[in-house]
Amino acid sequence: MVRDQGKAGGSAGGSRQAMPPPSRRGGGSRPTIGDVAALAQVSKATVSFVINDRPGVSPQARQRVLDAIDQLGWQPNAGARALSTKRSQTLGLVMRRPPELLSTDPFFPQFVAGIETGLAPLGYALVLQVVPDEETERQAYERLARDGRVDGVFLTDLRTDDPRPALVTELGIDALIVGPPQHGGQVPALGVDDGSGVRRAVSHLRSLGHRWIGHVCGAAGFVHTEARCDAWRGALADADLPEIPPVAADFTGAAGARATHQLLDLDRPPTAIVYANDLMAIAGITAATSRGLRVPEDLSVVGFDDIPLADCIAPPLTTVRQDVLTWGRAAAQALVSLTEGGEFHAAELPPVEFVVRASTAPPRS
Amino acid sequence: MVRDQGKAGGSAGGSRQAMPPPSRRGGGSRPTIGDVAALAQVSKATVSFVINDRPGVSPQARQRVLDAIDQLGWQPNAGARALSTKRSQTLGLVMRRPPELLSTDPFFPQFVAGIETGLAPLGYALVLQVVPDEETERQAYERLARDGRVDGVFLTDLRTDDPRPALVTELGIDALIVGPPQHGGQVPALGVDDGSGVRRAVSHLRSLGHRWIGHVCGAAGFVHTEARCDAWRGALADADLPEIPPVAADFTGAAGARATHQLLDLDRPPTAIVYANDLMAIAGITAATSRGLRVPEDLSVVGFDDIPLADCIAPPLTTVRQDVLTWGRAAAQALVSLTEGGEFHAAELPPVEFVVRASTAPPRS
């Protein structure tokens, strides 16, 4: 019953007991599966079987292995495991945006947090890249794909005619579009229907009595901008309301203010404006106020996002809230199941919420 | 001169030329260093030497290798390389924060973007974790450290008596504190002196004629909250101004509003308030306005962060701007040089900028 203690004492096992003073470099070199095997008096294979819940290990051996793992505080090396299994248990998120503009976007932090809450329980990690332009973006995806760092990637902020769906297909990497499905449908997509937010906004304003509603939309070229614009047109048509050409802006406050002035300069200015995000809406309120208009008495304003500030200003902003956290979590789970060979199930996302506050009111009669 | 074409044709080389239709799975299995070596008619070692700029490779061989790499579109597998070199070329960032609060923080996205701009040129990646509480936070660091996924980690939002400096020392992992240096000084730190922002704010208000200034500080227990509070006290003392006890809030708009009312309810309310972030400052403006006060005529307000909204509201907010992007880039470079064995050089960070807008004015006489 007594096994040879020293047989597999190999490499690190010996140096371990002659541990250097624990101060200088913490644990020094970390234990390996070989150390665990030696301590538990089994082979590396057995240790591997135990931690991967494979059958064919006696209860006694399993217990010795678990004790050894516990005693050494061992954890399998991610890189080594990835090398064997060809799965890195890591997903990639590439954000293409001028770095200084990233902080204007309430979506990013929420979405990342959501991804994390979905990924953590599955033992997955997230690698993040922020790139400034299309060229570096392509390189980023290529690198991530080719050096095997990630099992799959998220595609966010899709543009009309975005090259990325084709790119990931060509690279042979799993991907998930965050947003409405793309034309070709090559790459699976998961997004909330934010068009319904716009429709809710229009119907809210209409029920208040507004008949002449303007729209400040987001940066041109983005799929979600087009989607919201289309939804807006559709909603107006459905409600049998006349259409003011939407004014394009780029999600910044300055652009929001500019667009607002443009709408208010019309011969017949709108009595209400729907903005593509809260930042522009708030800038719009400020712009309108500076012209002597009162919100909501003279102009109703609807935002989009429900940023934390939305109800800290005067008047509190009526807006559309998306549950981005849940969206992120669902996206993470969907992409993991995709990379693990499972089919893609489009998870049901909670619908957008329409938050009525005080920036909307019946129009002046 | 003609070498045996087939000698090292090994594993993947054969299957490569019988490439399956390129449609189904993109590139299929990616080429390895062996494929490159076979194509270039050299050994794996030579390929390795070439890509790592090691001497001892003839110009001809080097060229053949480069051609082969180009032709195959090969890139070294990150995991395999990490396994050999014991360096993952990856850094970790763990954010401990209730996920739904992450979006209130203008620091996070900017800092991440800054890290990225520092890391990308060095070929490093960033893995991100968002954790809800202290327990999962500890586990996150332990996992990252023990499974060898990262070479080093950033420590942000340090708390007074934060366990993490000790933890990373114990785990033997390189780390960089993002913020003011910690008491023990075990772990290197890199932070802007945001106390100077508070001092600038006080001196600005004093020069306008304010003598009775309130402070709404951030969530208790954070090192940077304490630092700013101390700076505030110091600035008042230096300016020979009386001190109103600072009111603690938690960075949210609601707390900012509450704190503002608390200060304005004093027997002798302050004529100016300095807030620990813009969100609370804006909520404070709204709160003051709702009491019939006018900003800045009856109350001057100073924020902190300079969020994009700061100059989209009325009145535009006087605030303190930190160059978080540069800070993030410097932090990335510092941590990389730390993990690569180089010494730690505390980079010079640009000082905070004091942005005077319209929310401050001389007090009513």
Next chain:
DNA sequence: GAGCGTCATCAAACCGGTTTAATATCTAAG
């Protein structure tokens, strides 16, 4: 008690790189 299936176990190969140590080739010096 021979034959057979089941189960636990482990040595060895493998993943795709890096690194070492030995070998082959070429020059220059003696």
Next chain:
DNA sequence: CTTAGATATTAAACCGGTTTGATGACGCTC
């Protein structure tokens, strides 16, 4: 014409896991 020294090249070991195929022990049945 040797021989030493420099240079180019590679086979093999290694990193730390996973996986396969072989082996041995055990309990059954007939």
